[in-house]
Amino acid sequence: MIKIISLIVGGALGTTLRYFFSGTIYRLTGSDFPYGTLAVNVAGCFIIGFLVSITETKFILGPNSKVFLMIGFCGAFTTFSTFILETANLLKDGQASRAFLNLLISLIIGFVFLRAGMIMGGVL
Secondary structure (H helix, E strand, O other), X not given: OHXXXXXXXXXXXXXXXXXXXXXXXXXXXXXXXOHHHHHHHHHHHHHHHHHHHHHHHHOOOOHHXXXXXXXXXXXXXXXXXXXXXXXXXXXHOOOHHHHHHHHHHHHHHHHHHHHHHHHHHHHO
């Protein structure tokens, strides 16, 4: 039950921070380019990379803290960070072709499905 609560609270905080952080970036830069989303994705990659590093090398985070920070907070802040971490783990495990395939499939298929959803939504 503690893990579920950690997940919920981390997710609520990550979502809230994403909203305010990207909104601030958009107010500063305008909306000609998705700078807010880019900033969130890059920040999320840094945060999850930092957390993975201290978890693997210093064992600072316990299981509930990992759920709170890595799955709840980072997952709600940006799923992009998890996507990049999983791709990096494939590379670390010597599976470069799977890492590249993950990047390629996620980006291309994701974009295709986004367009399909937009088309389907337009038809309704």
